[in-house]
Amino acid sequence: MIFSSEELKRFAKxxxxxxxxxxxxxxxxxxxxxxxxxxxxxxxxxxxxxxxxRLHEKGRLNANPEIKTVHETPSTAVVDGDLGLGLVVGxxxxxxxxxxxxxxxxxxxxxxxxxxxxxxxxxxMMALESDCIGISLTNAxxxxxxxxxxxxxxxxxxxxxxxxxxxxxxFVLDMATTTAANGKLEVLQxxxxxxxxxxxxDQEGHITTDAKGLVKGGSMRPLGGDREHGSHxxxxxxxxxxxxxxxxxxxxxxxxxxxxxxxIDPAPNPVGEGLGHFFGAxxxxxxxxxxxxxxxxxxxxxxxxASETVNKEDKVLIPGDPERQTTEERLKNGIDLLQPVxxxxxxxxxxxxxxxx
Amino acid sequence: MIFSSEELKRFAKxxxxxxxxxxxxxxxxxxxxxxxxxxxxxxxxxxxxxxxxRLHEKGRLNANPEIKTVHETPSTAVVDGDLGLGLVVGxxxxxxxxxxxxxxxxxxxxxxxxxxxxxxxxxxMMALESDCIGISLTNAxxxxxxxxxxxxxxxxxxxxxxxxxxxxxxFVLDMATTTAANGKLEVLQxxxxxxxxxxxxDQEGHITTDAKGLVKGGSMRPLGGDREHGSHxxxxxxxxxxxxxxxxxxxxxxxxxxxxxxxIDPAPNPVGEGLGHFFGAxxxxxxxxxxxxxxxxxxxxxxxxASETVNKEDKVLIPGDPERQTTEERLKNGIDLLQPVxxxxxxxxxxxxxxxx
Numbered sequence: 001m002i003f004s005s006e007e008l009k010r011f012a013k014x015x016x017x018x019x020x021x022x023x024x025x026x027x028x029x030x031x032x033x034x035x036x037x038x039x040x041x042x043x044x045x046x047x048x049x050x051x052x053x054r055l056h057e058k059g060r061l062n063a064n065p066e067i068k069t070v071h072e073t074p075s076t077a078v079v080d081g082d083l084g085l086g087l088v089v090g091x092x093x094x095x096x097x098x099x100x101x102x103x104x105x106x107x108x109x110x111x112x113x114x115x116x117x118x119x120x121x122x123x124x125m126m127a128l129e130s131d132c133i134g135i136s137l138t139n140a141x142x143x144x145x146x147x148x149x150x151x152x153x154x155x156x157x158x159x160x161x162x163x164x165x166x167x168x169x170x171f172v173l174d175m176a177t178t179t180a181a182n183g184k185l186e187v188l189q190x191x192x193x194x195x196x197x198x199x200x201x202d203q204e205g206h207i208t209t210d211a212k213g214l215v216k217g218g219s220m221r222p223l224g225g226d227r228e229h230g231s232h233x234x235x236x237x238x239x240x241x242x243x244x245x246x247x248x249x250x251x252x253x254x255x256x257x258x259x260x261x262x263x264i265d266p267a268p269n270p271v272g273e274g275l276g277h278f279f280g281a282x283x284x285x286x287x288x289x290x291x292x293x294x295x296x297x298x299x300x301x302x303x304x305x306a307s308e309t310v311n312k313e314d315k316v317l318i319p320g321d322p323e324r325q326t327t328e329e330r331l332k333n334g335i336d337l338l339q340p341v342x343x344x345x346x347x348x349x350x351x352x353x354x355x356x357x
Numbered sequence: 358m359i360f361s362s363e364e365l366k367r368f369a370k371x372x373x374x375x376x377x378x379x380x381x382x383x384x385x386x387x388x389x390x391x392x393x394x395x396x397x398x399x400x401x402x403x404x405x406x407x408x409x410x411r412l413h414e415k416g417r418l419n420a421n422p423e424i425k426t427v428h429e430t431p432s433t434a435v436v437d438g439d440l441g442l443g444l445v446v447g448x449x450x451x452x453x454x455x456x457x458x459x460x461x462x463x464x465x466x467x468x469x470x471x472x473x474x475x476x477x478x479x480x481x482m483m484a485l486e487s488d489c490i491g492i493s494l495t496n497a498x499x500x501x502x503x504x505x506x507x508x509x510x511x512x513x514x515x516x517x518x519x520x521x522x523x524x525x526x527x528f529v530l531d532m533a534t535t536t537a538a539n540g541k542l543e544v545l546q547x548x549x550x551x552x553x554x555x556x557x558x559d560q561e562g563h564i565t566t567d568a569k570g571l572v573k574g575g576s577m578r579p580l581g582g583d584r585e586h587g588s589h590x591x592x593x594x595x596x597x598x599x600x601x602x603x604x605x606x607x608x609x610x611x612x613x614x615x616x617x618x619x620x621i622d623p624a625p626n627p628v629g630e631g632l633g634h635f636f637g638a639x640x641x642x643x644x645x646x647x648x649x650x651x652x653x654x655x656x657x658x659x660x661x662x663a664s665e666t667v668n669k670e671d672k673v674l675i676p677g678d679p680e681r682q683t684t685e686e687r688l689k690n691g692i693d694l695l696q697p698v699x700x701x702x703x704x705x706x707x708x709x710x711x712x713x714x
Contacts (some may be wrong), residue, residue, distance in 0.1 A: 110644050
């Protein structure tokens, strides 16, 4: 069923208002959520809306948080999200990072006591309009096993980095530190297809191609897939994301990160508060003339786009290209939600008295 | 043949002095170089010494540079390395980043007009003694093809991140953004063994297991190996390293990065000056109480070390463990250099009148 992004935003906003979010924050949260649907990261868009509401019902999410800076220097800060929506806490913290970059060249904000913040890319891209390089990291529900381990100790812990350009579209890296994002697995599960080797391991820690391996108690493999192919690098990157997001801020880390799904209780004896994010902003003209930087970014991108490819039908892509193409297409033709997602949203809307049209 | 690290440092220092480096800088350069031998990254240690000297002979390396800060804000700077040894320019720039971190919480320094800086980890680890998180990136000779490309457009562009701890040894990530580091390939070449799939492609861009593929005009694959296993992520990470190191500073980027080997001329029409690095330092107590941070780092590490493993004989490693074990072993037993490396160093020593004993 096809919806316009505006309608989905309106619906999500009204749902957030119903659980007690102030209007401005509800709008912000809806904006972040639907940006995932627009960018083709369907797993992080409105499909997750009812998940946030269930967390609220469980008392694990504060709809009207008092977001506070609890420690700071001219270029750094720790923000306490007061258990608010990451969709609201994230942009607040990112704005603080940008503000600091305006004052002293760069700003770095680690966040505790937050919840899932949607797609990493949204927050990183906020920096672009201030001619800053934006960085956004978050930890997440433990689903990933370090190399050699059979335990779930890390989340898919994404890294997003957005870099301003002149005439070319911005460079936007937005990646999970696993071989494949969870959303890609869900697609294979729905189609009844196998996953490539290196994506997943079963409960005993052995490689599996069963796309339902995660549901059956297995775990995801870090980028690289196995030691021979560098999975220790994916593991180490995921670890850095965890440490900057949570050990630096005072949030929960590793296996203590509270799960997104409300039916799994958080680990007992938490080591911090909520989950954690990490944001950075660096003003490009804190390094060199901004126009010069942007011209060289365009040149970088044009050279890579022009690269000779192995197969003539392929093109070398620039990070952000696929998501931007999906956004253009979906702004024009609307967002085609899967029927189970539509059913879920309609049920949620009926319960809260918010029509989805 | 076995040498003590002190003897190798003395030899490298004297060689650098012979080409005109001031004594203090020669010592610094030797220290960085031999730290690679100690950490087991043999490809970046004294085996490269004669390569630096050949660059000097070609006029592509300035033994007595005037390293200058050419642009700065309280938390950022661009440093011009005056075509000096990266082994000297790197630590100078990293010290500036640490200084800025002391003043305003964090410091970020992009470097142009430099040369190869040895192992990334050395520079990142400099931050540890100031209770800072250290970050070190560099671009490098183009050897890597982006996903779908058959051209060499990126270097192995490493990422190193060092994080302070309390009683545990520090967390030190030091990784190439390729599936495997070049040094591992060289080991396979010497042993006449094949490389695993996903490490290399041939000149036409097709996967090859020939460990000599690179010498035959092929290229290295980004971490992930192929699109299905996430090579677009390794490519994007390598791209970010290139951009922060060179587009931000005004160095050469992508295929324009000057090759380390003196027998290949730099690309005509350079887009910048020399090659580029990027350094960062963040004071841990710019985020939270330093002791508290370190205690939680220890807890993080202890939890991961205690993880249940797939095979009983394996242990979950913490980034930096293998290099630290090698360092301990080599400090005790000396550094066993391969005969071709010894021959090369002796030839160099004879030419410059510096004995290797």
